[in-house]
Amino acid sequence: MSANALARWFNKTDWRLLWISIACATIYFFSPPWRPFAGSWALKGACVALLAVVAWRLLLGRERYLMTAALLLSSAGDVLLALGNRFFVYGLGAFLLAHLCYGALFVLYRPSPFRVRADQWALVAAVLLYSVALGWRVWPGLGDMKWPVVAYIAVITLMVTAAALAGFVTQLVVLGAVLFLISDSLIGLDRFHQKLAYADYWIWGTYYLGQLGLAMGFLRELRRQQMPAPETAKKKKKQRNKRK
Secondary structure: OOOOOEOOOOOHHHHHHHHHHHHHHHHHHOOHHHOOOOOHHHHHHHHHHHHHHHHHHHEOHHHHHHHHHHHHHHHHHHHHHHOOHHHHHHHHHHHHHHHHHHHHHHHOOOOOOOOOOHHHHHHHHHHHHHHHHHHHHHHHHOHHHHHHHHHHHHHHHHHHHHHHHOOOOOOHHHHHHHHHHHHHHHHHHHHHOOOOOOHHHHHHHHHHHHHHHHHHHHHHHHHHHHOOOHHHHHHHHHHHHHHO
């Protein structure tokens, strides 16, 4: 874990990039009746790619490379899935690599000494049960995709587990990871089990909120770690007042 992984907090340009990302995601959320339309793949890819730009601008060190890589690989996966079924396996591979980057990032923030709280054990157990149930549910319909999908479920489960055990005070990271898992499980159920009502809306909504939670939650966690403790801040304020 880098001591100063956050270079600075948001400036006006960063906030603009974030709001453009949210605007693009909102437009894409309401676009299923018209998809695919010219440039829909670019609109989809831009949503998370803009988050990657923000991460690159704000982070330093390994955190910068891992977070940016995770978001850019996710954006590539979005584009590949938007281009049609023939690119599904490649999209799956891009997202699998994204989860590995997220997992490596979260492992950097495991507490030392490593201790697991009861609520963390409960969340990890729930995630494992959910993933096993998902695999069991989609297995009959996987065909030739059995082992790639099983490998993918295993990797995203490890990513969520790494987020849960990282000891983040900002629970937005964990929420984002769980939403990502839910989104991908909806894709699996819709594609390999049975069609879901309003699937496009549920899948995109949980997915983008998950990515937003992962990115913003991690940035907020770093900001919290770098802010001085209340007692330290009070002492500094008193010192400044004395000098005056």
